[in-house]
Amino acid sequence: MxxxxxxxxxxxxxxxxxxxxxxxxxxxxxxxxxxxxxxxxxxxxxxxxxxxxxxxxxxxxxxxxxxxxxxxxxxxxxxxxxxxxxxxxxxxNMSQEEDAYEDDNDNGDxxxxxxxxxxxxxxxxxxxxxxxxxxxxxxxxxxxxxxxxxxxxxxxxxxxxxxxxxxxxxxxxxxxxxxxxxxxxxxxxxxxxxxxxxxTKSTLESCISSINSDVVQKAFQKQFPRFVRPVLDEPASSQIPNDPAADTYASLSQLGFSACDFENDPSMGSLILLAHAPSYTPSLSTLRSFMPVIIASIQTYTALEETLVILLNALGPLRSLSPRLDLSEALVTPLIHVLPPLAGVHPDPSIRHIIFRLLSLILSYTPSPLRFQLLQDLITDPDVTPQMRVAAIGLVKEAVLENLSASKSSLGGEQLETAFTSPNFMQMFSPIIFKLDLPQADGQEDLDLQEFLESPEPLRLVEGLGLYYVVLQRDVDNRTGIRDPDSMRVIDKELLTVLRQQLTKWNEDLNETPDTAELLANHNALQLGILEMWLDRIQSATAAL
Structure with missing residues (x-):
């Protein structure tokens, strides 16, 4: 046999x-x-x-x-x-030979x-x-x-x-x-x-760049539905495939693991699992224990989308709390130091937008004095990208409008005063925002229009002029000091008048442009028109005071 x-x-x-x-x-x-x-x-x-x-x-x-x-x-x-x-x-053996691994991958046999x-x-x-x-x-x-x-x-x-x-x-x-x-x-x-x-953890950590799920887009849509544009008739070829990390979470659940087990094991692998867990909301305690992993993820671009999911799902629901929750400095400061550089350089515009909204969310939970200082740092830090310094002006606008709209104190109906609703606002931000920062070349008498338009300054000026106009309109009690005659005189002298004179000169030059350059001239005139629009709005607002 x-x-x-x-x-x-x-x-x-x-x-x-x-x-x-x-x-x-x-x-x-x-x-x-x-x-x-x-x-x-x-x-x-x-x-x-x-x-x-x-x-x-x-x-x-x-x-x-x-x-x-x-x-x-x-x-x-x-x-x-x-x-x-x-x-x-x-x-x-292959790893010891240059390019051997890639060549082996190309072997169809x-x-x-x-x-x-x-x-x-x-x-x-x-x-x-x-x-x-x-x-x-x-x-x-x-x-x-x-x-x-x-x-x-x-x-x-x-x-x-x-x-x-x-x-x-x-x-x-x-x-x-x-x-x-x-x-x-x-x-x-x-x-x-x-x-x-x-x-499972080792595999997820090593293969996270291959997951290719829409988990961060779903989390953002859940927390910020008004910022999401509906996509109609999406081609089948562009649809995201099934989520293997979610399948892995399900298989471990079948084996007896739960979100609690992963929370008690702060690591990159467990963070990935929690990010792909259905209907999971991290607590602030979990956020604190995972903070070293989160910071490492952002700094190394490892499991970045999963980290954004954890932050969105942990911080988004806090907006429904009343009174507003203040996050600890230990949570806020590390995030505010690592997120802005990423928001300025990430190649995906949708991820940049998500990071910016996260920054805004984190700052909204930040105690006013710390928020004040962090925003000043974002605008003045030379290591921050120009794009992020421009975006930071929008964050300043959010902060001052939020504080101006804050409810009155229950004690005697007196308004709550913060750093953003006191003369400290103008003392700190006026010199660094309401100014003209033209890229004047050495030995050059007149600034070249094309050089100006290709610099970050036009966008910075649009944000700055928008901030000035909105606060002028909203701060009817002049809590920030923005309506003080001295403040308005300085801004008019150092920003508004100089900018209008420069715009007038550039428009005169554009009118003399040869026909061969008419298309470029029209494009440039349109961009200058946006700045002129804000100058006109501010002029009307100040005249009405």
Whole structure:
């Protein structure tokens, strides 16, 4: 009987090797024949896995699945472990050769290392639930099996393309779901579950750039619905695919993990899981414990969208609280130092907008004295990008209008005074906002219009003039001192008059522009017209006082 089985194994394995020579068609025919004869279990995994693992195509994938489901589980885990060891050795060798890894990825005759690792994980998902544990604990068995694979993940995640990275995350999720009943049969199931939790975290941290979900857009839409533009008839090709990180959260939930477990383990992986958890709202306590992870994420651009989700979902709901909550300086200051640079340079306009709204939200919860100082720093700090310094003027406008609109104190109907509703406002911000900062070149008598329009100054002036006009209109009690004759005289002399004179000269020059440059002249005149509009509004507002 033993001799017959040995012959069957030899025949089946020989047939596999012969089928490989004939490509996918040969593998497909062999697969069908093995099914018909019910002899898939007779294939030797120690020979089959090294051959099939790198082989591309659905035929090899299907055959591997059936081998993992039907062959000896004990032989399979040995074969899978050996395959993982060989793969690790080849990756180490490739990493020592310049560009070798990329060249290997371009080889269409074999799967990439990431794709092979995903196959290994899927093979484990079918094999482990059939494995007898013997006298060893479930934790020890799992650890011995996944340790080699887990050591591959960080390197693979750095080099995998988006599809390969997503495939790895989904393969881990599948493994967790597949072995859940096998783990629950152990009295110490939590220890075994932690082995898979660590594998999941490592995979998410390494492959986060491949997730490509719309989780941050959904969080922003939930917290700021009025800032979201509806998208009609979005092409199918532009739609975001399913979220593998959300699938991973679901698989760990099935294994017994909850958001509370992830909150108690502040790490990049647990932050990613919480960001993709359905209907999850972090507490301020969770935000504090994750602050080092959040700051590291922003500084390194790692899991950035997930970090923005956590901040949006933690801070957004606080707007409904009454009275308004003041955040601690320990929360506010680190965020205000790392978010503005990101808001100024991130390549995605939608992410820049989300970060700006987050900045506004954080500042709205900041005690007035600290908010006052932070805004001054944003406008004057030379290390802050010009775009962010311009945007900071809008944040100043939000702050002063919010404070001017604050309700009266219950004590004697007296208005609450803050740094933004006192003469301190004009003393601090007038010299740094209500001024002209033209990019005058050395030795140049007249400023070049094109040079001016290409500088950040036009946008800064629009924001500054808008701030001046709005506060003039709203501060009817002159709490900020903006209507003081001396303040208005200084602003008129140092900003309004000089700017109007310069605009008049530029418009005269534009009128003399040759016809060949008429299009550019019209464009420039339109941009100057915006500044003139604000000057006219301010003139009308001051005349009405």
């Amino acid at each position: 033993l001799m017959m089985r040995t012959q069957d194994i030899t025949d089946a394995t020989a047939s596999l090797l012969g089928a490989i020579e004939r490509g996918n068609d040969g593998l497909k025919e062999l697969h069908e024949a093995l099914h018909a004869s019910n002899t898939i279990a007779e294939i030797d995994p120690l020979i089959a896995l090294p051959v099939l693992l790198p082989y591309p195509g659905d035929a090899a994938e299907s055959l591997l699945d059936d081998i993992a489901e039907n062959c000896s589980a004990k032989e399979l885990v040995i074969a899978i472990q050996e395959a993982a060891e060989r793969l690790k050795g080849s990756i180490v 074999e799967l990439t290392p990431s794709q092979r690792t995903a196959r290994i994980l899927r093979s484990y998902a079918k094999t482990i639930p059939r494995l007898k544990k013997g006298k060893r604990s479930t934790k020890d068995v799992l650890s011995s099996l996944v340790t080699e694979v887990e050591s591959l993940i960080p390197f693979l995640g750095q080099n995998a393309d988006a599809d390969d990275g997503r495939e790895l995350v989904l393969a881990v999720s599948l493994l967790v779901c597949a072995v859940e009943p096998w783990i629950r049969a152990d009295s110490n199931e939590k220890d075994a579950a932690n082995v898979l939790y660590n594998l």
